[in-house]
Amino acid sequence: MKKVSRLGAILFFVAIFMFGTHGYDAEAAVRWGKLELKKGMIGKITVVSDTELYRWTAPDKLTVIGKLKKGQEYRVYSSKTIKGSVFYGVGGGTYVKKTANIRYTPLSKEQFISLVKQALKGHYVIVDDGQYVPFVIEKQKGNRLFGWYLYNGEGSLPIEGELSGNVVTLRVYFEDDYAHILDSISYLQEYKVPKEEIEEIAEQLVNNDDYYMQFQFTIADSPTEFSGQFRFVDLYLDDRYDVVSTELGEPFAIQVKKLD
Numbered sequence: 001m002k003k004v005s006r007l008g009a010i011l012f013f014v015a016i017f018m019f020g021t022h023g024y025d026a027e028a029a030v031r032w033g034k035l036e037l038k039k040g041m042i043g044k045i046t047v048v049s050d051t052e053l054y055r056w057t058a059p060d061k062l063t064v065i066g067k068l069k070k071g072q073e074y075r076v077y078s079s080k081t082i083k084g085s086v087f088y089g090v091g092g093g094t095y096v097k098k099t100a101n102i103r104y105t106p107l108s109k110e111q112f113i114s115l116v117k118q119a120l121k122g123h124y125v126i127v128d129d130g131q132y133v134p135f136v137i138e139k140q141k142g143n144r145l146f147g148w149y150l151y152n153g154e155g156s157l158p159i160e161g162e163l164s165g166n167v168v169t170l171r172v173y174f175e176d177d178y179a180h181i182l183d184s185i186s187y188l189q190e191y192k193v194p195k196e197e198i199e200e201i202a203e204q205l206v207n208n209d210d211y212y213m214q215f216q217f218t219i220a221d222s223p224t225e226f227s228g229q230f231r232f233v234d235l236y237l238d239d240r241y242d243v244v245s246t247e248l249g250e251p252f253a254i255q256v257k258k259l260d
Contacts (some may be wrong), residue, residue: 006232030119030223034073039222043076043106051101127255172213197241210246217256224258
């Protein structure tokens with residue numbers, strides 16, 4: 001019995017195409033109240049009464065540059081205490097002084113991750129060495145995830161997966177798509193497998209639920225950028241090139257980016 005691994009012949013994907021909507025309505029960005037969640041947020045302020053917006057114009061001087069209106073919310077990225085007064089950094093080098101005119105709500109890491117986990121639907125790309133492969137999480141039912149993956153820039157393959165803790169695991173199934181299966185095992189030529197035998201192997205893999213691609217990514221400190229890994233399935237072939245079994249191959253690192 002011989003093990004054949006795609007990683008032994010091909011490093012990464014063939015198809016590197018960006019995509020349109022594919023009939024899918026994009027979901028809204030991850031939101032916290034009125035605000036879109038952003039990396040680096042430590043909280044938000046809600047303006048209770050009109051209040052002044054400041055900018056540092058010298059190491060020890062604050063200048064009023066405008067007013068924030070009642071009812072508005074702003075992301076907070078930092079805080080500092082100057083001469084006994086607390087100032088919240090709301091981006092772009094601007095600050096709001098802590099007074100009765102504002103209400104500050106901190107954002108814990110656990111709450112941040114929880115918000116991202118509740119809004120996984122959307123368009124994504126897998127990134128590796130400057131190459132991009134699109135996929136979509138189209139449905140989220142509790143911890144179950146469903147969608148599609150663009151294969152070779154032309155056909156879409158179904159995705160199923162789950163959320164466990166902070167880790168998203170997705171599997172790309174070939175199902176009965178003989179043409180895509182045949183393409184996916186074309187690397188067997190590098191192992192000197194005859195063409196007609198590769199075609200036979202592809203037929204054996206049709207409707208084989210154990211033949212898929214799997215990738216994972218971990219939700220950490222960003223709502224749109226994640227670190228992860230990708231695995232192809234290795235094949236075990238006997239001397240007659242029959243598929244004896246399959247096994248997830250060694251993982252390699254990828255980055256995943258959410259586009260909306």
